Amino acid sequence: MTKASQLPRLVLYHAEASPPSCAVRMLGHILDLDFHYKQPKLLLLEHKTPQFKKINPMGTIPVLQDGDFIVSESHAIMQYLCGLGGERGARLYPREERARAILHQCMYFDAAVMFNTVKSVALPTLLHGMKGATEKHLQSIEECYSVTEAYLRQPYMVGDHLTLADLSLSTTVAATNIIHELNSNRFPRTADWMNRMSQEDFYKKITKPGMDLLKKMLYKRWERNVF
Known part of the structure; x- marks a missing residue:
């Protein structure tokens, strides 16, 4: 098994006190999605670092990484996730x-x-x-x-x-x-x-x-x- 195949499929960069992050996480709960969570320290502006901006040029959270695919902005993330959620996703979207x-x-x-x-x-x-x-x-x-x-x-x-x-x-x-x-x-x-x-x-x-x-x-x- 390669190192890449061992990575979590759905990585969610989020913050617990972020309303858009909460919306994405609620959807994940409803769809039984298995997120691997990462929490940049927003008050230390970790989301504005060059390293983070390689992931999301806007320097915002949430951000979803699905393998080599990355999407930011909570509404776009949620629409994408509904495509992974079968009939439940179709009802929500x-x-x-x-x-x-x-x-x-x-x-x-x-x-x-x-x-x-x-x-x-x-x-x-x-x-x-x-x-x-x-x-x-x-x-x-x-x-x-x-x-x-x-x-x-x-x-x-x-x-x-x-x-x-x-x-x-x-x-x-x-x-x-x-x-x-x-x-x-x-x-x-x-x-x-x-x-x-x-x-x-x-x-x-x-x-x-x-x-x-x-x-x-x-x-x-x-x-x-x-x-």
């Missing part, structure tokens, strides 16, 4: 054109808008000592909650069952909730959806502890910055 278009709409909103609201607070806090979210940050989060509420016309983002859109957006909503709590009176469908997601075993196992850690990290910095 539906093939019907309109369903897939709605799914992509939700995931592009997550990647381009909602997760950026989290990064705009979390990264300056953890890396540069920002003292807390500004009023502009809170307004942006409220706008994101409004979009999420509008998208939830059915029990889940794309219909009556779980898809990749729910896995991705639920982790981001959980992170925004740390910064600015979701008002269940203003956004009842989102609150109900998040409550149902939080009862899932994969959420309890992965996203709950991940977001607890993110909350601890942010609050520790905010407390330090206050005094």
Whole structure:
């Protein structure tokens, strides 16, 4: 047996407190995928080193390595993994054109808008000592909650069952909730959806502890910055 054949097939570079990493890991749990985990030390900027950028030129996590194939960006990773997941993968990433278009709409909103609201607070806090979210940050989060509420016309983002859109957006909503709590009176469908997601075993196992850690990290910095 060659040395190369002994390497783990699916290597996932991730961080426990990263919402996109949690989304990928939840999918792996659902599909019974066997990940070999590697955790770059983000606060030491290991993901920005020349060595890591040979793996992912963007210098971000998560990153999936499947043999000699590497893909970054959580949504692209999840779409790829669904192709490995048989019927379960096909249900999570539906093939019907309109369903897939709605799914992509939700995931592009997550990647381009909602997760950026989290990064705009979390990264300056953890890396540069920002003292807390500004009023502009809170307004942006409220706008994101409004979009999420509008998208939830059915029990889940794309219909009556779980898809990749729910896995991705639920982790981001959980992170925004740390910064600015979701008002269940203003956004009842989102609150109900998040409550149902939080009862899932994969959420309890992965996203709950991940977001607890993110909350601890942010609050520790905010407390330090206050005094």
